[in-house]
Amino acid sequence: MSQIRLYIDEDSGNLSLVEALRNSAVDVMTTPDANKLSSSDEEQLIWATEEGRVIYTSNMGDFCRLHRTFAERKRTHSGIIVATRQSYSIGAQWRGILNLMAAKSAEEMINQLEFMGGYIRAE
Structure with a gap:
């Protein structure tokens, strides 16, 4: 099972979040990177x-x-993660993404739509 590799779109491309993920050894690209x-x-x-x-x-x-x-249309995608509230703090998003990555592999994300709220836990 492969680890999820992320692509963060323009709507969610906060540099602090990207840096935190990269510091956690997450393979992440942004729209400017691509x-x-x-x-x-x-x-x-x-x-x-x-x-x-x-x-x-x-x-x-x-x-x-x-x-x-x-x-x-029976088209495949690698998976979509939606942060339903832009008001999530950077820390909450970071923890949520790491929680999701601990729970699901890249293969398990194929054709899946996941909502970040289900992975953000009160600390």
């Missing part, structure tokens, strides 16, 4: 899938729709 700024959400998801990366976003509406559309 030279994908201003690409459509669908293009982002396709690219992440081609690279074997799970996309992390706070754009719930568009990515829930894309997840449904991919399922209806």
Whole structure:
């Protein structure tokens, strides 16, 4: 089972979060890293899938729709993690992502839509 590799989209690309994840040995790329700024959400998801990366976003509406559309068309994606509240602190998001990564492998994330709230625990 492989560890999840992340792709953080423009909506969620807080540099402090990215740095915290990298300091925790998480393989993470951002839209600027991938030279994908201003690409459509669908293009982002396709690219992440081609690279074997799970996309992390706070754009719930568009990515829930894309997840449904991919399922209806029997298209595969590497997984989507949605932070439903942009008000989550950097620490809460960091802990939530690490909790999710401890619970699921990259293979288990294929075609899955996960909500960060289920992995953020009160400390």
